[in-house]
Amino acid sequence: xxxxxxxxEMSDTDFAxxxxxxxxxxxxxxxxxxxxxxRIVTWTDWSRRPDILxxxxxxxxxxxxxxxxxEQVAQSALLLRRLSHERDGALYLGRAMCSFMxxxxxxxxLETAVALDVPAPMGMGLRGTIISDGVTVxxxxxxxxxxxxxxxxxxxxxxxxx
Numbered sequence: 295x296x297x298x299x300x301x302x303e304m305s306d307t308d309f310a311x312x313x314x315x316x317x318x319x320x321x322x323x324x325x326x327x328x329x330x331x332x333r334i335v336t337w338t339d340w341s342r343r344p345d346i347l348x349x350x351x352x353x354x355x356x357x358x359x360x361x362x363x364x365e366q367v368a369q370s371a372l373l374l375r376r377l378s379h380e381r382d383g384a385l386y387l388g389r390a391m392c393s394f395m396x397x398x399x400x401x402x403x404l405e406t407a408v409a410l411d412v413p414a415p416m417g418m419g420l421r422g423t424i425i426s427d428g429v430t431v432x433x434x435x436x437x438x439x440x441x442x443x444x445x446x447x448x449x450x451x452x453x454x455x456x
Contacts, residue, residue, distance in 0.1 A: 312376045313369055318346075321366040322373060326405060333409040334374040338366055340402045347400040356400030360432075363398065364390055367422040367434045370408045374420075388417070389437040395430060402426045416440055 313320060323342065327335040340347065340358050347356045368387055398404065405425045412419030422434035 312373055315369075319365075320369070321362060322369045322406070325373070325377075328374075328377055331374075331378040331410065333407070334370055334377070335405055335407045336366075336370045336373065338404045338406065340398070340400055340404065344400070355397075358398040358400065358402065360392065360394055363394075363424055363432050364392055364434060366404070366406055367408060367424065368436065370406045370422065371420050371436060371438065374408055374410070386439045386441065387436060388439045391435040393433045395432060398424075398426060398431050404431070411435070 310317065310320060313322070321338055321343075322336045323339050324337050325334065326337055327333070344356075346362070347358065350357065350359050368390075403426070406422060407425070408420055408422045410418060411421045417437065417439040420434075420436040420438065422432075422436065423430055424432040424434075
C-alpha cells in the first residue's frame with residue numbers, strides 16, 4: 295500500500311520508519327494533508343484491525359477504544375513532528391484532555407486533524423479532531439514535552455515515544 299504525502303509517495307516501509315511502533319500498534323494508515331511544522335491530517339481504517347476490536351469487547355459491540363483514539367492522535371502528532379524534520383530526542387505525552395461525542399464503530403474510516411497550538415522550546419501544545427463520515431466524533435488537546443537526545447541517551451534521529 296502507498297500512503298500519500300503531497301508531492302511524495304510513501305511505501306509501508308517508509309511510513310512505518312517514521313513511527314517507533316511495531317505493525318500491530320500503528321494506528322495511522324496514511325496522510326491526507328501536511329503543512330510543515332503546523333498541521334497534519336491523517337486517515338485510519340479501523341476495519342484493518344479486527345483482532346484489536348474483537349479483544350476490546352469480547353461479546354461486542356465492535357467499537358474503537360477511546361485510549362486507542364487518543365493514541366491515533368498522538369501518532370499523528372509524532373508524524374507532524376518527524377515530517378517537519380524534528381527527529382532528535384524523545385516526545386513524552388504530558389497531558390491529554392479528551393472529549394468523545396459518540397462511539398466509533400469498528401469499521402470506521404477516520405480522519406484525524408492535528409494542529410500545533412502552542413510551540414515551545416521544550417514541548418508543544420496540540421489540538422486534535424477525529425472525524426467519521428463528516429461528523430466530529432472526538433476532540434483532543436495534548437501537552438507534549440520534548441527531551442533532547444543528549445538527555446535521553448538516544449542517538450540523534452530516534453524518538454522513544456509519542
